[in-house]
Amino acid sequence: MNDPKSALPPVAGSALDLIGRTPMLEVRNLDIGPCRLFLKLENQNPGGSIKDRVARSMIEAAEADGSLRPGGTIIEATAGNTGLGLAQVATLKGYKLILVVPDKMAREKILHLRAMGVDVRLTRSDVGKGHPEYYQDMAQTLAQSIPGAIYVNQFANPANPLAHETGTGPEILAQMDGDVDAVVVGVGSGGTLTGVGRYMAAHSPKTQMVLADPVGSILCDYVATGTYGEAGSWIVEGIGEDFIPDNAQMDLVRKAYSISDRESVDTARLLLRKEGVLAGSSSGTLLAAALRYCREQTEAKRVVTLVCDTGAKYLTKMFNDMWLAAHGFDQRELHGDLRDLIA
Numbered sequence: 001m002n003d004p005k006s007a008l009p010p011v012a013g014s015a016l017d018l019i020g021r022t023p024m025l026e027v028r029n030l031d032i033g034p035c036r037l038f039l040k041l042e043n044q045n046p047g048g049s050i051k052d053r054v055a056r057s058m059i060e061a062a063e064a065d066g067s068l069r070p071g072g073t074i075i076e077a078t079a080g081n082t083g084l085g086l087a088q089v090a091t092l093k094g095y096k097l098i099l100v101v102p103d104k105m106a107r108e109k110i111l112h113l114r115a116m117g118v119d120v121r122l123t124r125s126d127v128g129k130g131h132p133e134y135y136q137d138m139a140q141t142l143a144q145s146i147p148g149a150i151y152v153n154q155f156a157n158p159a160n161p162l163a164h165e166t167g168t169g170p171e172i173l174a175q176m177d178g179d180v181d182a183v184v185v186g187v188g189s190g191g192t193l194t195g196v197g198r199y200m201a202a203h204s205p206k207t208q209m210v211l212a213d214p215v216g217s218i219l220c221d222y223v224a225t226g227t228y229g230e231a232g233s234w235i236v237e238g239i240g241e242d243f244i245p246d247n248a249q250m251d252l253v254r255k256a257y258s259i260s261d262r263e264s265v266d267t268a269r270l271l272l273r274k275e276g277v278l279a280g281s282s283s284g285t286l287l288a289a290a291l292r293y294c295r296e297q298t299e300a301k302r303v304v305t306l307v308c309d310t311g312a313k314y315l316t317k318m319f320n321d322m323w324l325a326a327h328g329f330d331q332r333e334l335h336g337d338l339r340d341l342i343a
């Protein structure tokens, strides 16, 4: 007789012990050309996103170097998921948390943060780096004005890519039995790209890092030309940039795809209908790029991409036909097998 407990993880002593070791799912029902495509389900972290890993890593690094003392205040600029991860760690470890969040972010994320007792300061989404109301500038100024406060700064904090170099990267290679041809990632802070990319460079040099970037972000241009101009805007949350974060080691990128909001939304909806995975908007961008990459191959490649967060946070936005119509999505032409899926 099989012992039903033998395949189950042990009882955890803290939600923090449930971070990482996320499952891998093979895609079965999408057109992936000659390839095999696998999804690492980061939405299954306890806070619902890939950012749980870096929240724990950055707080533990600040504790270790003495900058964060018991009862101290943590301040961060975040689109939401890093904030949720930080809220979980801060609550369990007894720190105060102030988050500066751009006002374009999903209400579900903000309500979730408020429910966790976080002091959320909303700021403008329509201003760029250097403006006092830009979310990162605002967080930095705030940290300087509060004694004992630390500004986490996921965009430059080395404990961010380190969490992926020691966690996400090794897990991917192990789950793929050491055989991965490409990993498709997005860049928000650059932590995933840099951490997974460094690990693959050291342990699986054949693995190509592929960038999925929203149209409007400057990162694709930067990969192609080494320079960039003014950023546009996009509705996908958590990825795409108007600058190159210190944590984004862009020379790790071998190939880059610029993905429209339309394609990201359609692909996230397709993932839900065809594979049963309710994923967030950035996962739509990553999967769209992964599908393009797979279909371009002439040989069978083993490709991995990430489901960065759960789509439950976006039910009132990209999974809502009324919201899509209000944002002009119904006026654009649908293509291929997506036509019948968007009523």
Ligand code: PMP
Pocket (backbone or CB within 6 Å): 049, 051, 079, 081, 082, 186, 187, 188, 189, 190, 191, 192, 193, 237, 238, 239, 280, 282, 283, 308, 309
């Ligand atoms: N997807 C989502 C939903 C995110 O919140 C983030 C982080 N901002 C990313 C992807 C990008 O990850 P990274 O910060 O490691 O570049």
